[in-house]
Amino acid sequence: MGECELCGAVKVSVRQVRTGKTEVLACSRCTEKLNLGPKGEAPGLQQARNRAGSSPSRKKNDLMSRGQKELAPDFQKRIARARNGRNWTQSQLAKEMAETINVIKGAESGKRPTDAVIRKFESTLGIELMIERGPEETRFVNGGNSRGMTFGDYFNNMG
Numbered sequence: 001m002g003e004c005e006l007c008g009a010v011k012v013s014v015r016q017v018r019t020g021k022t023e024v025l026a027c028s029r030c031t032e033k034l035n036l037g038p039k040g041e042a043p044g045l046q047q048a049r050n051r052a053g054s055s056p057s058r059k060k061n062d063l064m065s066r067g068q069k070e071l072a073p074d075f076q077k078r079i080a081r082a083r084n085g086r087n088w089t090q091s092q093l094a095k096e097m098a099e100t101i102n103v104i105k106g107a108e109s110g111k112r113p114t115d116a117v118i119r120k121f122e123s124t125l126g127i128e129l130m131i132e133r134g135p136e137e138t139r140f141v142n143g144g145n146s147r148g149m150t151f152g153d154y155f156n157n158m159g
Helices: 028-033 045-054 075-085 090-097 101-108 115-125 151-158
Strands: 014-019 022-027 069-071 130-132
Touching: 014 028, 022 028, 075 101, 075 115, 090 101, 090 115, 101 115
Parallel strands: none
Antiparallel strands: 014 022, 069 130
16 A cells, blocks of 8 residues: 555555656546556567568678678769769759659769669669778788877777
8 A cells, every 4th residue: 555646546556656757656537547557569570570570691681791882982973973874953852753853963962872773873874883992901010119099099090
């Protein structure tokens, strides 16, 4: 027996329930009226879990398999060159790709498009935007009188 923190009823049976981000002691009447009982699983959540677990190798989440190719540093020039080679305006290319003109303008100005849009550019224009990744750069620490390499130096050199 206790006191309901929601309605103030005293000497009633209470249990701890979650309301928003807070846990309170509530009587059964408040729990029922405010629908604070234990929540069931959202519809479709179990199906989504089953689908996610059924494919053992999901490439988009596998960090080791990602990164074999990278977006060409001059992707915006490649897109503009291919579009001009077909004598298309930006709006004509947008219609061909079923995208907005803002996506085309953004890509041609250097804004990195999504992977799906990159594939659309490649197939619509017949160009290659994803290129093989080059060899990793190697850096050596100078053995002189310097303080040596710190973790901060390492992370700054990676980018």
